[in-house]
Amino acid sequence: MGKNKYYCKIDGVVHNLSDVQEVLDGKSERNIILIMYEEHGMDIVSANTFESVLRFHNNEIPSDYNEALRRWQEYNQASLSRCPRCGSTNIKYNLEFASWMAAQGQEPVSDSVLKDNKCGNCGFKW
Numbered sequence: 520m521g522k523n524k525y526y527c528k529i530d531g532v533v534h535n536l537s538d539v540q541e542v543l544d545g546k547s548e549r550n551i552i553l554i555m556y557e558e559h560g561m562d563i564v565s566a567n568t569f570e571s572v573l574r575f576h577n578n579e580i581p582s583d584y585n586e587a588l589r590r591w592q593e594y595n596q597a598s599l600s601r602c603p604r605c606g607s608t609n610i611k612y613n614l615e616f617a618s619w620m621a622a623q624g625q626e627p628v629s630d631s632v633l634k635d636n637k638c639g640n641c642g643f644k645w
């Protein structure tokens with residue numbers, strides 16, 4: 520590979536993601552979410568999203584992350600009735616947890632913790 524395909528522009532800043540590329544090439548066993556969190560200054564929620572965008576982008580590092588992120592978000596909007604991880608249409612809404620919180624007299628927690636949907640196939644929540 521002659522071209523440095525692991526340079527990725529995120530919010531206007533170019534990052535050298537050679538460590539992520541090594542994982543994609545099977546040369547490293549590291550966790551991509553943790554790499555983005557520990558080495559590239561992303562918060563853990565953004566790092567999770569980054570990995571999803573990468574998978575959506577055929578496991579290739581996009582040269583413009585924000586552009587790839589936008590396309591991923593558009594795709595998700597168009598496929599809300601499918602699990603974003605396994606594609607299953609067996610979706611269960613996470614009402615049990617919400618009603619349990621209410622029964623405990625708890626304040627509703629932030630959206631990032633209280634997910635609305637749960638996949639009935641793989642258990643993924645989003």
Ligand SMILES: [Zn+2]
Binds near residue numbers: 643
């Ligand atoms: Zn699923």
